[in-house]
Amino acid sequence: SQKIEQNSEALNIQEGKTATLTCNYTNYSPAYLQWYRQDPGRGPVFLLLIRENEKEKRKERLKVTFDTTLKQSLFHITASQPADSATYLCALENPGGYNKLIFGAGTRLAVHP
Amino acid sequence: GAGVSQSPRYKVAKRGQDVALRCDPISGHVSLFWYQQALGQGPEFLTYFQNEAQLDKSGLPSDRFFAERPEGSVSTLKIQRTQQEDSAVYLCASSLRQADGYTFGSGTRLTVV
Numbered sequence: 001s002q003k004i005e006q007n008s009e010a011l012n013i014q015e016g017k018t019a020t021l022t023c024n025y026t027n028y029s030p031a032y033l034q035w036y037r038q039d040p041g042r043g044p045v046f047l048l049l050i051r052e053n054e055k056e057k058r059k060e061r062l063k064v065t066f067d068t069t070l071k072q073s074l075f076h077i078t079a080s081q082p083a084d085s086a087t088y089l090c091a092l093e094n095p096g097g098y099n100k101l102i103f104g105a106g107t108r109l110a111v112h113p
Numbered sequence: 114g115a116g117v118s119q120s121p122r123y124k125v126a127k128r129g130q131d132v133a134l135r136c137d138p139i140s141g142h143v144s145l146f147w148y149q150q151a152l153g154q155g156p157e158f159l160t161y162f163q164n165e166a167q168l169d170k171s172g173l174p175s176d177r178f179f180a181e182r183p184e185g186s187v188s189t190l191k192i193q194r195t196q197q198e199d200s201a202v203y204l205c206a207s208s209l210r211q212a213d214g215y216t217f218g219s220g221t222r223l224t225v226v
Binding site for chain 1 (some may be wrong): 144148153163219
């Protein structure tokens with residue numbers, strides 16, 4: 001079965017710096033991969049989707065890369081702000097034909113002023 | 114409504130009690146998912162509905178768990194004879210298109226004492 005690895009330790013960075021979060025997976029390569037943000041006591045919020053034939057995708061200060069050879073996705077937040085502090089979840093498509101997702105455990109990001 | 118609504122937000126049940134968790138998805142969203150999230154972990158898939166049809170229930174942990182969506186809109190997740198290991202946050206998500214990701218509710222935090 002698919003296994004997803006995200007850094008279990010919190011990532012602490014200074015405001016204004018670029019945060020980079022990693023998502024590694026084993027077994028099959030998914031047709032697409034998604035990133036979500038989750039705040040305490042809330043449900044995850046969808047941020048970006050990247051497909052297997054896309055190397056990179058951007059949305060405002062966010063950038064996602066997808067390397068199917070390395071079986072890895074990187075999630076970057078440029079010019080980070082304290083408001084970016086949250087847990088970020090990587091989710092992979094599970095083949096089955098109906099957009100079923102498998103989630104990683106998430107990485108907690110703390111941006112300090 | 115504008116988002117996915119779940120109720121109750123919190124539920125405390127005595128071991129052995131039956132509980133029912135409700136999900137109101139975004140109007141018009143065909144796909145509805147239930148996920149279970151333990152503390153510090155990512156959401157884990159429980160079951161999937163396409164309209165009123167339950168197409169995948171492979172993630173339900175035992176036959177004490179039952180979900181329905183009789184009219185293709187509101188869904189209910191029922192847990193019979195609750196046990197302490199059922200304590201978790203139960204998340205509902207709906208989806209219209211793959212490219213838009215999931216829209217999650219805020220979840221129901223179930224505590225079994």
